[in-house]
Structures are given as structure tokens and as C-alpha cells.
Amino acid sequence: MPDLFTRLFRRHHEGPGLSCRELVELVSDYLEDALPPSERSRFEAHIAGCEHCAAYLRQMREMLELLGELTDDAISPRAEADLRLAFRDWKAGSGGSR
């Protein structure tokens, strides 16, 4: 049987009616702004009182930043030149309508 402190601490952790385990499944909906207002309030109340879930959310945001910074390769100069030529062909091929 956990002592009183642990029980109060955990109750605080669980937030009002939303457990940590439930919260992590709502993180994407939260970030997508897809939670109904009451659910959103419960989510935010939980985050405000739970450092671990706050950490989880923060990690998710940091990860999103990283994803946005992944670099993509540019198209090769040759492919670019080919496309320029293809465009000219296409334009010429449309019988002067362009």
C-alpha cells in the first residue's frame, strides 16, 4: 500500500481524469488542434501538473523541429537542364497557343 504522499503525488500526476498513459495517445491530436475544448483543458491541466508528460510533449516538439530540419537533396543540374528543355519542347509543341 503506497503511503499518503505517494498517493497524493500520483493523483496529482494523473491530473483530473486523464492518466499519463491516456495523455500520450492524445499528444498528436493536441498538436493538431483537434481536441474538443473540454478535452484540451484536461490535457493542459494534466501537463501543467505532470513533469513527465510535459517532458514527453516537449520531446515531441523538439523532434518535430528536427524533422523539419532534415535536408533534402536538390535535383541534379542535369535533370534541371533536361526539364528546362522539356518545357521548351512542350511550349513549342502546343502549336503557338502559348
Add this chain to the structure above:
Amino acid sequence: MYGAPVADDHALVERLRAGDEEAFMDLVVRWSPSMLRVARMYVPSQAVAEDVVQETWLGVLNGIDRFEGRSSLRTWVFSILVNRARTRGERERRTVPFAALARQEGDDDFAAVDPDRFVGRGDGVGSWAAPPVRWWEEPERALDSGEAAQRIEEEIARLPEMQRLVITMRDVDGMSSEEVRSALEISETNQRVLLHRARAKVRAALEDYYADA
């Protein structure tokens, strides 16, 4: 929303139709890098991916007169791209329609975090038993290191097709949810479920990486 027709799109489409070469090349330069990334998911080499991107642009030119502007131009370009890349990559395999695949990938049980990491019963059931590993407290292994990016790329490569497409288009290429779901013709809910699963898996992989360090 960006998936819907964009005001700029109209002018852009008119310029393309009118044969404005610089307008076309500007789009080629801006959009091809993320198109290459998506194409690369389906084909065995960067060279073939580049072929697919080129074919897509030719398809865009040949179809531009028929483009009705019901979606954004980018959505339309990506839907052509994805379908071409898929055809090219799966010549022998049976190709399942995106919507069916999206439902399938969103169907089975899923937990964003291993259920064993939460208190299983009694007081505090459902709260963290093994909280997230704090990766930002290790500045020497900063998240912006090339290694973290590498780890992310590997994990994305391991995701099932639809999850991989959605996280790539949304979070790597910065497309809106509306753009992605109209390009892939999947529902909003499916899109969100796929994104959720993909993000949770990539976060978990990063956490593992830092925990093992």
C-alpha cells in the same frame, strides 16, 4: 488551409499555361527536393527517384490545361508524384489503394509508449513508472547532431508505407494536413492516426538512442 486552392495558385497556373519558363523552373527547384525524398521511398536508387520526379513534371505540363484548381497546385503535383513513384516501385507487387492501406495501418492496437512503462494497477494506475529519458540534459549529445538526424532517417525508413508518407509530407516537407489527405485521398481521421503512430515511433527511437548512449 493550404490544401484548398491557394490564391497564388491561380496566377501561377496561368503563368505555366502561358508558357512562362521561369515560373516553371522556380517550381522545379523549390519542390523537387521534397519530391525526391518521397519518390526515394519507393525506388531503389536516387537516379530512379530523379527519373520519377522528372516524369512527374512532364505529367504536370501535359495535364496543366486540365487542372481544375479544386486542390492546391502542390497537392495535385504530389498526387501525380506519389502515384508514379508507386507504380515504378511496385511493378510486380499488388498495389493496395492508399485509403485501404491507411485504414489497415491504423487498425491494429497501438500504444505510443510501451504500456509496461506505466503503472499497471492499483494507485496511480496509468501514470509513468519509467518516465521519458531526458535527452536535452545531455548537451554533448545535442539533438541537432548529425547522429540524431541519422537515427530519425533510419526510423522513418522502417515505418509502414502510409505512416512514412504522412510523416514525410507533413513534418519533413511541411505540408498541411489538408494537402496531405487530398494528395493521398485519405480521411482526416486516418491521416491523424497515421501521423500519431509515426511520430510516436520516431520519438521512441530517439529516446532509445539517448537511453543506450
